[in-house]
Amino acid sequence: MSPATAENLQNVNITSQNFASELQSFFALCLMNLVFGSLAMAFGMQFIVTAVLVMAEAGTFQWFPVFQVLLGWAAAVVGFRWILSSAKILKGVTKIRREYRAMEEPVPAEALTRLIVRMMAHYRENWKAIWRMNLISTLGGCIFFILGVLNLFEGISAVLAGSGPAYVFIVQEGLTSGIGRTLLISFFAAAINLTIGVVSLRFSSWFRRYARAWDRRLIEASHTEEALKHAMEQG
Amino acid sequence: MAERRTPYEIYWEILIFCRTPRAFTSIINRCDLNSKTGQEYLDFLTGKGYLTAVKEGERTGYTSTPRANEYIELFTRLYQSVFDKIPGFKL
Numbered sequence: 001m002s003p004a005t006a007e008n009l010q011n012v013n014i015t016s017q018n019f020a021s022e023l024q025s026f027f028a029l030c031l032m033n034l035v036f037g038s039l040a041m042a043f044g045m046q047f048i049v050t051a052v053l054v055m056a057e058a059g060t061f062q063w064f065p066v067f068q069v070l071l072g073w074a075a076a077v078v079g080f081r082w083i084l085s086s087a088k089i090l091k092g093v094t095k096i097r098r099e100y101r102a103m104e105e106p107v108p109a110e111a112l113t114r115l116i117v118r119m120m121a122h123y124r125e126n127w128k129a130i131w132r133m134n135l136i137s138t139l140g141g142c143i144f145f146i147l148g149v150l151n152l153f154e155g156i157s158a159v160l161a162g163s164g165p166a167y168v169f170i171v172q173e174g175l176t177s178g179i180g181r182t183l184l185i186s187f188f189a190a191a192i193n194l195t196i197g198v199v200s201l202r203f204s205s206w207f208r209r210y211a212r213a214w215d216r217r218l219i220e221a222s223h224t225e226e227a228l229k230h231a232m233e234q235g
Numbered sequence: 236m237a238e239r240r241t242p243y244e245i246y247w248e249i250l251i252f253c254r255t256p257r258a259f260t261s262i263i264n265r266c267d268l269n270s271k272t273g274q275e276y277l278d279f280l281t282g283k284g285y286l287t288a289v290k291e292g293e294r295t296g297y298t299s300t301p302r303a304n305e306y307i308e309l310f311t312r313l314y315q316s317v318f319d320k321i322p323g324f325k326l
Contacts, residue, residue, distance in 0.1 A: 015315050022323040029326060110251055113311045116318050117248070121239040210324040217321050221241075224313040228243040231306050232283065 009106065016107040019115065020100060027097050029206050030090040033133065036203065037086050039196060040140050041079025047072030047147065064154075071147055078140045085129045085136065092122045120221060123214040134207040141200030148193030155186030245276055247310045249286070250303045256289055256296035 051068035055061070096118050103111055123130070240248075248266045257265075263273035277297060280286040285303040289296045299307075 011319075012315070015319055018323055019318065021325055025324055025326040109311055109315070110307070113314050114248065114251065116314050117240065117244050121244070125239050206324070206326065213321055213324050217317055220317040220320060221314065224317065225241065225243060227313065228306070228310060231309050232243070232246065 008109075012109045012112060013106055016112050019112060019119075023093070023097050023100060023119075026210060027090075027093050029203070029210070030086055030093055033137070033203055034083060034086040034090060036140075036196065036200060037079050037082030039079070040082055040144070040200075041076050043144070043147075043193070043196065044072045044075030044077075044079055047075065068147075068150065071143060071150070075140070075143045075147065078136055078143060082133075082136050082140060085133050088129055089126050089133065092126060096122065120214070120218065123218070127211065127214070130207060130211050134204045134211065137200045137204035137207060141197045141204060143197075144193045144200060145197035148190045148197055151186045151190035151193055155183045155190065158182040158186065242276075243310065246280060246285075247307060249276055249280060249297075250299045250307055253286060253297045253299045256291070256298045258294055258296055262297060 048069050051065035051072060055065045058065075096115060099118075100107075100115055245266060245268070249262060252262060252265050259273065259277070262268075262277065263270060266273070266276075268276065277286060280303075281288060281297070285300055285306065286297050287300055289298055
């Protein structure tokens with residue numbers, strides 16, 4: 001094997017490893033996104049049910065549960081859109097991933113290039129959905145963040161409604177007492193919602209990073225067209 | 236970004252696939268083309284001397300010519316460098 005061929009093989013191996021790692025990362029992101037979309041929809045619905053039950057129990061009109069219903073509805077709708085977009089993107093990535101995994105090592109240069117072309121085609125086909133995912137994740141993140149903050153307020157207002165600090169109730173009456181239970185449930189819900197909110201915002205930044213990398217690659221690929229056109233015309 | 240692949244990407248896919256003689260239907264299936272555009276691409280590549288039509292009984296097969304190698308190599312090199320040049324996405 002000549003040194004030039006050996007170097008070429010090594011370069012293909014490096015590209016192949018980078019491709020595999022990028023494909024794996026994007027696949028994981030899409031999968032996690034699908035899970036979080038489902039969670040967003042489920043928690044949104046749960047918020048609606050809980051708020052309606054609170055209103056029914058109170059027997060009077062209250063603004064706070066109405067606000068919670070609206071936010072829950074928004075979370076459920078965003079979650080549904082989230083699942084649809086993620087599933088569409090995931091389908092294409094899964095196909096490419098399956099093809100890559102079926103290849104034997106070392107991956108031939110042309111087979112690898114074919115997968116790169118397919119990833120480019122996948123991005124061209126799904127760039128709107130990917131930018132929409134970025135938007136949905138940001139929106140979902142903000143909604144869950146607000147829901148989390150509302151839970152915190154709920155817990156704090158339950159404590160303020162009682163006389164004395166919360167720990168006194170918890171210590172004296174345990175977590176099964178009215179205020180202790182409200183406090184525990186509110187803080188637990190706040191922790192879940194704030195976690196989903198923060199992770200969703202992180203997802204949106206990952207989607208932005210992925211989209212930026214492929215946008216730049218498409219621009220670079222369009223620059224190569226002149227050389228390819230020239231080669232084709234010479235033929 | 237209306238089109239999924241550029242014409243140069245499609246030329247490359249056809250030329251790679253036709254390293255061994257291929258029938259028209261298998262080319263359009265593999266390269267995800269419809270009959271009309273598939274025929275246009277094959278006519279273009281045949282006209283440029285990158286593909287030759289080989290008669291095998293009643294059927295016509297298409298094969299890449301040695302002249303296609305230069306384009307195939309250039310495309311492979313350029314696209315790999317495009318991928319390598321831009322830092323990729325990693326979690």
